[in-house]
Amino acid sequence: xxxxxxxxxxxxxxxxxxxxxxxxxxxxxxxxxxxxxxxxxxxxxxxxxxxxxxxxxxxxxxxxxxxxxxxxxxxxxxxxxxxxxxxxxxxxxxxxxxxxxxxxxxxxxxxxxxxxxxxxxxxxxxxxxxxxxxxxxxxxxxxxxxxxxxxxxxxxxxxxxxxxxxxxxxxxxxxxxxxxxxxxxxxxxxxxxxxxxxxxxxxxxxxxxxxxxxxxxxxxxxxxxxxxxxxxxxxxxxxxxxxxxxxxxxxxxxxxxxxxxxxxxxxxxxxxxxxxxxxxxxxxxxxxxxxxxxxxxxxxxxxxxxxxxxxxxxxxxxxxxxxxxxxxxxxxxxxxxxxxxxxxxxxxxxxxxxxxxxxxxxxxxxxxxxxxxxxxxxxxxxxxxxxxxxxxxxxxxxxxxxxxxxxxxxxxxxxxxxxxxxxxxxxxxxxxxxxxxxxxxxxxxxxxxxxxxxxxxxxxxxxxxxxxxxxxxxxxxxxxxxxxxxxxxxxxx
Numbered sequence: 001x002x003x004x005x006x007x008x009x010x011x012x013x014x015x016x017x018x019x020x021x022x023x024x025x026x027x028x029x030x031x032x033x034x035x036x037x038x039x040x041x042x043x044x045x046x047x048x049x050x051x052x053x054x055x056x057x058x059x060x061x062x063x064x065x066x067x068x069x070x071x072x073x074x075x076x077x078x079x080x081x082x083x084x085x086x087x088x089x090x091x092x093x094x095x096x097x098x099x100x101x102x103x104x105x106x107x108x109x110x111x112x113x114x115x116x117x118x119x120x121x122x123x124x125x126x127x128x129x130x131x132x133x134x135x136x137x138x139x140x141x142x143x144x145x146x147x148x149x150x151x152x153x154x155x156x157x158x159x160x161x162x163x164x165x166x167x168x169x170x171x172x173x174x175x176x177x178x179x180x181x182x183x184x185x186x187x188x189x190x191x192x193x194x195x196x197x198x199x200x201x202x203x204x205x206x207x208x209x210x211x212x213x214x215x216x217x218x219x220x221x222x223x224x225x226x227x228x229x230x231x232x233x234x235x236x237x238x239x240x241x242x243x244x245x246x247x248x249x250x251x252x253x254x255x256x257x258x259x260x261x262x263x264x265x266x267x268x269x270x271x272x273x274x275x276x277x278x279x280x281x282x283x284x285x286x287x288x289x290x291x292x293x294x295x296x297x298x299x300x301x302x303x304x305x306x307x308x309x310x311x312x313x314x315x316x317x318x319x320x321x322x323x324x325x326x327x328x329x330x331x332x333x334x335x336x337x338x339x340x341x342x343x344x345x346x347x348x349x350x351x352x353x354x355x356x357x358x359x360x361x362x363x364x365x366x367x368x369x370x371x372x373x374x375x376x377x378x379x380x381x382x383x384x385x386x387x388x389x390x391x392x393x394x395x396x397x398x399x400x401x402x403x404x405x406x407x408x409x410x411x412x413x414x415x416x417x418x419x420x421x422x423x424x425x426x427x428x429x430x431x432x433x434x435x436x437x438x439x440x441x442x443x444x445x446x447x448x449x450x451x452x453x454x455x456x457x458x459x460x461x462x463x464x465x466x467x468x469x470x471x472x473x474x475x476x477x478x479x480x481x482x483x484x485x486x487x488x489x490x491x492x493x
Contacts, residue, residue, distance in 0.1 A: 012063075013054040016076035016104040019113070020186070023211055024204050027192070028080040033070025033101045034122025034132065036177070038166025041065045042136070042453065043143055045160050048183065052160075053109045059161075068161040068181045070101065070121045077104040077116075081124035085198055086191035086258025087308060089292055094198065095191060095258055096126025099134060102187065113215065115187055116160070119180040135175035136164060137448045138490075140456065141440065142180055142269035148435045148463040149266055154244045155237075156266040157184040176448065185265055188212055190309045191258030197312035209316055216263050225327075227316035232331050235306050237264030239335060242302045243342035246295070247350065248431060249275040249378040253285040253489060255293050255301045257308050271489035274434045276479040278371040278378040284437075284489040299343075303335040349429040350382050351408065352422030355415045363404075363411060370401050377479050379434050386426035431466040435459070437487050438480035 021028065041064055046056040059067065066072040073079060081097040088095075101124070103116040119142075120134025143159035150156050165177035188208075196205040209227055213220055216233075223229035241264055245252065252259070253271035261267045271285035280296025288294070293301060310328035318324035340361075347364045348356070371381055376395040384393060385408075395401055412422060443456035462476045470476040480487070 011055050012058040012074065013052075014074040014076055015053060015107045016074070016078070017107050017113070018076075018078040018104045019211070019215065020082070020102065020105065020115075020188075021078045021080055024207055026083065026199060026201065026204050027196075027208065028082050028102075029125050030078070030080045031101070031124060032073060032079050033118055033179075035071045036069050036122075036165035036167055036179070039065040039069030039071060039163045039179075040166070041068065041161060041163050042178070042447070043140065043159075043162045043456075045143075045147070045158070048158055048160055051108065052106050052114060052183065054106075064161070065163050068118075068163045069165060069179055070103075070118055074103070079103055081126055082187055082192070083126065083195055084189055084191040084258055085195040086189070086256050087194070087305070088256045088258070089288075092194070092198075094195065096195075097124055098127040098130050099124070099132040106183075113185075115182075115184040117182045117184065117187060119182055120165075120177070121179055131169060133165075133167075133169040133177050134179065135169050135171065136162070136178035137175070137444050138270070139178040139180040140444055140447055142182070144440055144443065144456065144460065144463070145269045145272055145435055146182075146266070147460060148466070149250070151464050151466050152244075152248055152431060152434075154248070154250075154266060155241055155264050157182050157261075159183075184261065184267065185263035186215055186261070187267070188215070188262045189258050189267075190260045190262065190305050191256075192262075193309055193312040194257060202315060205312065206316060209313065212262055225317065227313050228327055228331065231306070231310055231313055231317070231328060234262050234264070234309065235331060235335050236338060237262075238302050238306060239339040240264070240342050241266065242298050243339055243346055245298060246343060247346040247429075248434060249278075249295070251275060251282060251284060251293070251295045252298065253283075253288065253293055254491065255298060255305065257305045260302070260305045260309075262309075270491040273437050273487065273489050275378050276436070277375040278368060278381070279375075280368075280372070284487055286488045286490050299336065299339050302339070303332060306335060307332050346429065349425055352386070352412065352417075352419075352426040353415060354417045354422070354425060357411065357414070360411075363407060366404055367408075370398070370404055371395065373400070374398060379431060380477065380479070382426070382430040383432055383477075386423050386430060428467055432469045433462055433466050433476045435463055436476070436479060437489075439476065 049056045079101050083096045085094045099120055101118045101121045106114045106116050123132035139162045143162055146156050146159050150158055160181040160183055163179050167177045168174040169177045196208050220226050220229040251273055259268040273284040275282045282295045283291045310332050314324040317327055374395040443459045446452040446455040462470045
């Protein structure tokens with residue numbers, strides 16, 4: 001069985017223009033996905049399909065399943081596996097798409113360029129003895145969490161479809177195989193630049209940098225030093241992204257340099273999760289034994305990753321190595337201040353503060369300290385504050401919180417906005433519902449073990465409106481019941 005490459009139905013809406021494929025050959029290997037036995041659509045994101053200019057009615061049935069499994073290649077696609085490297089838990093490795101194929105770049109009706117990528121589509125030259133496949137559970141998990149972040153307004157890759165393959169994958173036990181179709185502004189990573197630098201070909205490095213400027217930062221082409229400007233622009237986007245994660249209690253879990261996209265989107269939803277009780281040292285990943293990617297360390301790791309990007313750009317930033325190092329260092333050392341500006345602005349909004357005072361940082365940090373001491377739920381504490389009166393949860397009855405609450409109320413009175421405006425600001429920045437980890441596991445268990453998608457569909461429906469109060473009887477706003485077993489997440493590879 002080999003993939004067919006026949007024209008798709010005229011009304012499917014594919015409009016490919018594959019600019020990444022025009023980069024030097026070192027950056028990719030052209031190849032088709034490995035066909036599967038019996039593809040079947042499990043989940044299809046019709047709203048996203050329409051936004052991409054696709055016509056859902058042409059992709060719902062067997063033809064759509066064949067396309068999203070890689071058995072049929074749409075007209076205009078140019079499938080390839082991308083080459084890249086990465087620091088994984090601090091250790092440099094030459095990598096590449098070991099189980100992914102970039103189908104091509106869909107140009108939307110608005111003229112935006114969007115990668116269409118398969119995840120779990122079979123072995124490639126970069127598979128490193130892996131089978132190139134994925135199990136259903138982790139692919140559905142990425143679908144749920146990426147769509148949740150999108151609804152929260154956080155830049156992210158998105159999930160277009162999940163199909164089952166009709167073939168098992170073998171991990172500790174046989175599991176049902178699946179392929180995720182992921183969309184992204186691009187899949188250019190810090191690791192892509194590390195790959196180019198490690199190969200030592202200056203022409204390839206410059207070609208990649210120029211391509212990234214054209215694709216993501218076209219306004220910087222006329223900058224006095226476009227490559228330094230590229231570094232600064234990527235830093236800005238990452239500062240905003242990581243601040244956005246922290247503001248909703250999200251933990252990426254595997255912030256390797258190959259999982260930092262230069263376009264500024266959240267990418268790779270392996271051992272990610274949302275924090276319930278506030279603790280900056282929270283780690284969920286089963287392989288993060290030393291807390292490298294803990295909730296509170298994510299800003300520092302982002303800066304570390306940006307330093308690795310800066311190292312690759314040195315030959316382009318300035319011909320004198322020492323001068324290049326000095327210029328890049330100044331840029332990267334500015335990251336903490338940029339991050340804090342985004343984070344503090346977000347925290348002010350979460351507390352209903354529309355103006356600025358010098359002590360706002362201390363006000364926020366004292367609240368977080370109180371929440372940490374009393375193991376308060378991160379999401380519900382902020383949401384409850386918008387009620388205007390002191391809520392009944394146990395943290396709100398403690399002396400240290402009561403002292404903080406009085407300071408916050410005094411701070412509220414020193415701004416021009418009325419309380420109702422402050423409350424609206426809070427409710428638009430404090431989600432009422434997040435993908436609670438036990439709810440995600442409940443949905444995955446029903447889908448994988450019982451072929452029941454209704455639990456996941458109900459969860460997705462609630463997560464699509466995170467700033468609205470969900471029905472009380474559903475319990476979607478509640479943290480997990482107390483357990484003696486710590487929650488653990490896994491990469492799914």
